[in-house]
Structures are given as C-alpha cells and as structure tokens.
Amino acid sequence: MKKSFVNNLAFAAVLMLIVMSLTACGKSSDADNSDKSSIEIRKDGTVISTIVADFAESYYSTDELKEMTENEINAFVVSNGEDSASFESIDSKDGKVRLVIKFGSASDYAHFNDEMLLYETVSDAVISGQIDVNSLVDKDGNTIEPDKADSLSSQHVVICASKGLVSVPYKIRYASNNIKLIDKKTADFSGLADDASACLVLDK
Numbered sequence: 001m002k003k004s005f006v007n008n009l010a011f012a013a014v015l016m017l018i019v020m021s022l023t024a025c026g027k028s029s030d031a032d033n034s035d036k037s038s039i040e041i042r043k044d045g046t047v048i049s050t051i052v053a054d055f056a057e058s059y060y061s062t063d064e065l066k067e068m069t070e071n072e073i074n075a076f077v078v079s080n081g082e083d084s085a086s087f088e089s090i091d092s093k094d095g096k097v098r099l100v101i102k103f104g105s106a107s108d109y110a111h112f113n114d115e116m117l118l119y120e121t122v123s124d125a126v127i128s129g130q131i132d133v134n135s136l137v138d139k140d141g142n143t144i145e146p147d148k149a150d151s152l153s154s155q156h157v158v159i160c161a162s163k164g165l166v167s168v169p170y171k172i173r174y175a176s177n178n179i180k181l182i183d184k185k186t187a188d189f190s191g192l193a194d195d196a197s198a199c200l201v202l203d204k
Contacts, residue, residue: 039167040167041166047102047105049101051098070087080108084111106158120157122155126153130197139181141177155202157199160199162192166186171185172200174201175201179191
C-alpha cells in the first residue's frame with residue numbers, strides 16, 4: 001500500500017507517522033507511556049504500531065479518524081489476508097491522539113506504511129545487503145569485535161526506518177551507532193535521517 005494512509009492523516013492535521021508502538025508483553029515498556037510514536041515487535045512476530053500526534057478536534061473528531069482508519073485497514077485486509085492488520089484502539093487527551101494498530105508481521109507493517117521494517121536473522125540480512133555487522137556498536141558505543149561479529153549469523157535483527165521508539169521481544173545486544181538505547185529492549189530511532197534505516201541485533 002502506498003503511503004496514502006499516513007499522508008492523509010498528516011494532511012488532515014491529525015497524525016504524523018510513527019515509528020513504530022511497542023509495548024512488550026508482560027511488563028510495561030517506556031513506549032507504553034511515551035508521547036512518541038512507537039513500534040513493538042512481539043515474540044510471535046506480530047507488530048503493535050502506536051501513532052501519537054497532535055490532534056485538532058476542531059477539524060476532525062476521533063470518531064471520524066477511527067472510521068477513516070478502519071476503512072484503510074479493511075481495504076488492506078481484503079488484499080493481504082484476515083490476520084494482516086486490525087484496528088485496536090484510539091483515544092485523545094490533552095491535544096494528543098493515540099492510535100493503535102496491530103499487524104500480523106513486520107512485513108505487513110512495512111507494506112501498509114510503505115516503510116522498511118524487517119525482522120529476520122542476521123544471516124539473511126547480510127545476504128540481502130541490509131546490514132554491515134562490522135559497523136555495529138554495543139550499549140556503551142564500542143564497535144563490535146570481529147570475532148563477535150562473525151558469531152551473529154543465527155541471531156535476529158530488527159531493521160527499521162521509522163522515527164520513534166522501537167521495542168523488541170529480546171535483549172538488544174548491538175545496534176547501529178546512530179541509535180539511542182532507552183533500556184534493554186527499547187531504542188529511540190527519532191534521530192534517524194530521512195530515508196535512512198538502522199538496526200538492532202537481539203539476544204536470540
């Protein structure tokens with residue numbers, strides 16, 4: 001799907017694109033209470049997208065936004081399958097709107113938003129040229145050692161182009177050097193340059 005969904009919301013002075021929600025299963029993450037958009041990737045591979053943005057109710061109501069969102073999702077589901085996306089919730093408070101959509105996979109999220117989101121093994125990402133493991137850094141900003149880089153092939157990596165918080169189901173071992181780690185499972189991608197992407201290598 002083209003970026004029409006997000007662009008229409010922005011044009012309507014309602015929303016700005018996520019990055020991607022992400023609340024983790026079980027314990028709440030920083031993304032749950034953040035005023036930033038976020039993406040959460042869960043252990044089963046599903047993705048929770050939370051869009052948080054300024055909301056001018058003088059132009060649109062939450063009911064109108066909900067209807068618009070559900071129409072976009074229904075059209076997407078018709079083309080991509082029953083479990084590809086579902087509307088979760090919407091609420092507004094203090095001039096902000098929080099819209100939550102669930103996707104069946106990272107691929108579904110990427111297709112719906114026309115934006116990169118990959119969740120795969122490091123080996124697959126290296127083969128497709130998506131990452132250079134030798135450029136990764138640890139939580140202290142130290143460049144990965146060559147022997148450790150060579151041992152990452154079976155680990156999983158999240159590659160994302162959304163500007164916001166990204167929560168992952170397993171501990172973050174390494175990341176791109178332009179990413180700020182918030183905690184063991186949450187990173188802030190808001191510093192990404194336009195049309196850029198970054199990655200998180202997980203302890204799994």
